[in-house]
Amino acid sequence: MATSGFEGFEKRLELHFFGDDPAMMGNNLGLRLLDFESLEQVLSAVQCTVVSAVANQYFDAYVLSESSLFVYPTKIIIKTCGTTQLLKSIRPLIHHACNLGLSLCSCRYTRGTFIFPKAQPSPHTSFKEEVLHLEDTVPDNLCYRKASVMPSKIANHSWHVFTACDESHIIPDDRDVYTVEVCMTDLDRASARKFFLPPCGATKAATWPAKEMTKITGIGEINPRAMICDFAFDPCGYSMNGIHNDRYSTIHVTPEDGFSYASFECVGSIFDDDDIENLVGTLRRAVQVFRPASLSVSTTCASHEVWPRVARALDPLGLKCRSCAADEFPSAGSIVFQTFTARRK
Numbered sequence: 001m002a003t004s005g006f007e008g009f010e011k012r013l014e015l016h017f018f019g020d021d022p023a024m025m026g027n028n029l030g031l032r033l034l035d036f037e038s039l040e041q042v043l044s045a046v047q048c049t050v051v052s053a054v055a056n057q058y059f060d061a062y063v064l065s066e067s068s069l070f071v072y073p074t075k076i077i078i079k080t081c082g083t084t085q086l087l088k089s090i091r092p093l094i095h096h097a098c099n100l101g102l103s104l105c106s107c108r109y110t111r112g113t114f115i116f117p118k119a120q121p122s123p124h125t126s127f128k129e130e131v132l133h134l135e136d137t138v139p140d141n142l143c144y145r146k147a148s149v150m151p152s153k154i155a156n157h158s159w160h161v162f163t164a165c166d167e168s169h170i171i172p173d174d175r176d177v178y179t180v181e182v183c184m185t186d187l188d189r190a191s192a193r194k195f196f197l198p199p200c201g202a203t204k205a206a207t208w209p210a211k212e213m214t215k216i217t218g219i220g221e222i223n224p225r226a227m228i229c230d231f232a233f234d235p236c237g238y239s240m241n242g243i244h245n246d247r248y249s250t251i252h253v254t255p256e257d258g259f260s261y262a263s264f265e266c267v268g269s270i271f272d273d274d275d276i277e278n279l280v281g282t283l284r285r286a287v288q289v290f291r292p293a294s295l296s297v298s299t300t301c302a303s304h305e306v307w308p309r310v311a312r313a314l315d316p317l318g319l320k321c322r323s324c325a326a327d328e329f330p331s332a333g334s335i336v337f338q339t340f341t342a343r344r345k
């Protein structure tokens with residue numbers, strides 16, 4: 001493995017807000033009323049920028065120079081990789097939300113194990129430092145707090161979780177919602193090569209390289225109903241957000257040999273038969289794009305209906321479940337962390 005390279009593992013932050021004054025919610029747009037300048041200011045504290053955006057009636061989805069941002073009326077999800085300082089977004093977001101009459105009621109921070117931990121700047125030099133920063137930054141009324149490192153049997157694959165919420169949100173309002181976060185390492189080389197731009201002057205140089213990557217890799221088929229906003233980096237790397245009604249999915253790829261990494265994340269509702277029935281196929285198609293030698297899947301949901309489907313999706317791909325850890329967190333419900341490796345290993 002390289003001694004230093006691009007850190008693919010993302011840090012992920014999910015913030016929920018509530019507002020008492022319906023007038024301030026402006027047609028229920030809430031946080032979507034944040035102007036672009038304010039968002040840019042938040043992202044500049046994190047050290048990343050918007051490269052592409054798309055929206056529908058439910059939410060706004062941004063592809064960032066390092067991963068993705070989703071803005072719903074009362075919820076923000078930011079996922080950033082590399083050496084970004086994601087936790088520095090919390091204070092400015094609380095400030096801008098306050099100007100819209102919204103207050104923070106819950107916060108969830110998750111990440112895997114960095115490939116290059118020594119390259120991370122403060123406040124991300126260790127999980128201990130991240131937790132101290134979070135404890136210091138989230139408002140006092142979010143007094144139900146928990147931090148945990150969920151272990152696995154695969155070296156360098158553990159799941160770091162911090163949640164905090166106020167008294168009224170220990171059980172989340174949207175307890176039917178599930179989030180599945182997949183982190184894949186050691187990607188199949190032929191699959192990873194498809195995320196490099198073709199050399200200049202190559203006869204088949206794509207006019208729209210991201211669209212071409214979405215098509216030839218099969219990413220476009222993962223959820224054919226989703227509208228896709230994709231971006232190809234130069235000379236390599238790829239990010240996309242898929243949006244379908246109020247659901248998002250997102251993929252980020254670091255294809256370089258020695259530290260190759262890809263992530264897939266999707267959300268759904270356990271009350272939606274379509275979501276539940278399609279989950280196994282969706283996961284299988286997403287992982288098949290990359291054919292990783294190892295991966296972890298973290299499933300967050302108030303119910304235990306979702307996580308058993310993960311192994312069902314991955315087993316036919318020759319991926320064997322090596323470990324499974326579960327824990328309960330205030331406002332998040334259950335988090336189940338599973339790791340898999342290819343049987344050939």
Ligand SMILES: C[S@+](CC[C@H](N)C(=O)[O-])C[C@H]1O[C@@H](n2cnc3c(N)ncnc32)[C@H](O)[C@@H]1O
Pocket residue numbers: 006007008009010065066067080081082233234235236237238239251252253254255256261262263
């Ligand atoms: C932003 S993308 C996707 C990151 C994501 N977390 C992942 O799954 O790896 C990172 C890939 O794009 C490449 N890249 C090229 N130019 C970049 C830029 N200006 N900013 C960030 N990444 C860039 C990196 O070398 C890496 O392969």
